[in-house]
Each structure stands twice: as C-alpha cells, then as structure tokens.
Amino acid sequence: MSGPLKGVRVVELAGIGPAPFACMMLADMGADVLRLDRLRTGPEDDWWLAEDILSRGRRSVEVDLKDPAGAELVAGLCETADVLVEGFRPGVAERLGLGPEPLRARNPRLVYGRMTGWGQDGPLADRAGHDINYTALTGALHAIGPADGPPVPPLNLLGDFGGGGLLLAFGLVSGLFEARRSGHGQVVDAAMIDGVSLLMAWPFTLRNAGRWNDARGSNLLDGGAPNYTAYETADGAHVAVGAMEPKFLLRLLSRLGLPAELAGALDDPAEWPAVRDRIAGVFRTRTRAQWEGFFAGDDVCATPVLSMGEAAGHPQLRAREVLHPTAHGYQPAPAPRFSRTAPSAPGGPTLPGSGGAAALADWGVPESRVSGLRDRGVVRTRD
Secondary structure (H helix, E strand, C coil), rough: CCCCCCCCCCEEECCHHHHHHHHHHHHHHCCCCEEECCCCCCCCCCCHHHHHHHHHCEEEECCCCCHHHHHHHHHHHHHCCCEEEECCCHHHHCCCCCHHHHHHHCCCCCCEEEEECCCCCCCCCCCCCCCHHHHHHHHCHHHHCCCCCCCCCCCCCCHHHHHHHHHHHHHHHHHHHHHHHHHCCCCCEEEEHHHHHHCCCCHHHHCCCCCCCCCCCCCCCCCCCEEEEECCCCCCCCCEEEEHHHHHHHHHHHHCCCCHHHHCCCCCCHHHHHHHHHHHHCCCCCHHHHHHHHCCCCCCCCEEECCCCHHHHHHHHHCCCCCCEEEEEEEEEECCCCCCCCCCCCCCCCCCCHHHHHHHHHHCCCHHHHHHHCCCCCEEECC
C-alpha cells in the first residue's frame, strides 16, 4: 500500500457500518489495518461478504475475543499499533479487558477510537439504534422528504458514513497528529448523533437567521425552492436544478424561455408553488438526455439525475476515475487525491481471516503462538 498514512498501524475490532468505513478510509490512505473479525463457528448468511467494499485494503484474522487468549492477542498487537478502533456498545470493550486504560497502559501513544450511535454517555448510551434513529433524533431526518409525505431516509449516508465513519476517521488522524507531537495518545469518542448534528451546521445557520422553518419541503435546500429541486422530464426521468445565485437563475429562466420576472417572485415563498409549476411544465417537454444536451456547456447548474448504474458511464466520473470496475459492478476510488503520496488503486473485498497469518507474522506474532491459538480454536486464518 502507498499513501499519506503509510507506516501507520491500526488494529480494527470489526463491526458494521461506520467503523469499517473509517478503517477502509485509513487503509485507502496507506495505513496497515489489521482487521480482527468475530470467530465464526458455522455457516452464516453473510451474503454481502464477497462484495463488501467496506472490507477492502486490509488483512483479517478471526479471533474469539471472549477467550482470554484472544483478548491477550489483541492487547499484544496494540503494543506496536498507532490506533485501535472499536464499535461496541459502551462497556463491552471494558468487559473484554480491551478498554482504553489497560491498552494505553501498555502503549501510551495509542489513539483509541470509539464509534457509537448515541455516544459513550447520556440516557440512550446503552440502547440499540441504526442510522435512521440517529438522524431522526438530530432533526436531520425531519427536514428531508416531500411536504405532503413522511420523512425520507437519505440512505444511510448521514449517520453511518458522513456523521459516523468520516467523523471517526477525522478524529483518528487528528489524534495521530497530536500524538506525534506530544508522545501521548487519547480516546477519540465519535458518536453519530454528534456527527450528524455537525453536518447540520448550515441548516441551523439558516434557522437561526430566520430563513428556515420546520415545515418539510418549504425551505431553500429541502426541495421547496423552485431553483433548488429536481424536475421530471418527458421520459419520466429527472433533472436536478441548483440555480441558487441570481446569475445562474436568470440564465436558467432565459434558456427555458421563461420571463426574468419569475426570479423576483422567488423572494416570496408563497409564490414558490406557482413558479415551480411553470418551470416543471417546461421540463416535461423534453427527455432527460435532450435536456442534458440542451444545457451542455451552459452555466445553469442543471444536471441529469443518474442512477448508480448510470453514474459510472458519465464522462466527468470517467475522466477522474471516480469509480473502479469490480467483478460484479463498481467501487468508489480512494478520496481525496494527493499530489505526492497518491494512494494505491483500491483492492477487492477481504473475507474474514484472509491474509491473517502473514499479517500476524508482519506484526511480530511468532508462528508457534499462532499455531497454538489456531489449534485451540481461538483464531482462524484463510492463508
């Protein structure tokens, strides 16, 4: 692996969703991430494993963390690690003997990353939840969806990945930077309700300034404004319009053959439905492809709404190689880009246990010890 984090060692106590996403990002940037998966005792319906993009870029060992020997293996690995990542409910790592205090006693420079939905404290800290629950409690879910319908989950992008995995990755790199200066690690407490709330900084800005109300589908950025929404085309597809600034809005109205006076009507939200209807009527006269050609090279901030399958073929994404082909589809490239320490091209998914024996050897665990743990059923590798 190459990239700006080459040489950084990360122990990942495997989970689902945000923590694997953060560790994928670290591995994408060149970190040596050793994923410790749950020891599987029989066949399971893990249908996604062979296609799991979140598992790419790291080697894996299956470990029984409830066995003291398995927990001791993890603790020993942390002695030479820069980072540990866990996504358990609060208190679980401590019960396994793998909490921050004993591990940092063995390695004071260790940055200990914790990923939860509700956080390590508070009345809901020990409750289960998923992305939709965290976005619901922060006000984000309420703001997304049509005015005449229920809130629409934005996939699991806000909680799991934006407010979770990205937040954790940023926290870990920040902790690493500080540890290199001070010689001391620390605990990074990343909670999805914190991260989603952070992502809501601009909507809160608008609300605090009196430019946002709690009625869904009636605001500037939630599809209520006629110049920031999606319009259906003649073939049942859609075009996204983001003509926020006056110059773009006036150009859009001109290209659509509509009077410039409509731009002034947008100052009054009560006029928005009528303006939207007039714009919608024009967009229904052509297909999506025809509109794409019509607006080509024009600064009107109008783009086709593409499916995931269509996105891979768009010239802009192809030019930057944003998506890389896999055996059954595509996977996103590492991001962001670096001019001098460019990350390697993404590899494929890593099944639990794959490359584990070689990884343990690279991390300094003697083969005799690995063999003994394997014979006792504490670890499993697929080398």
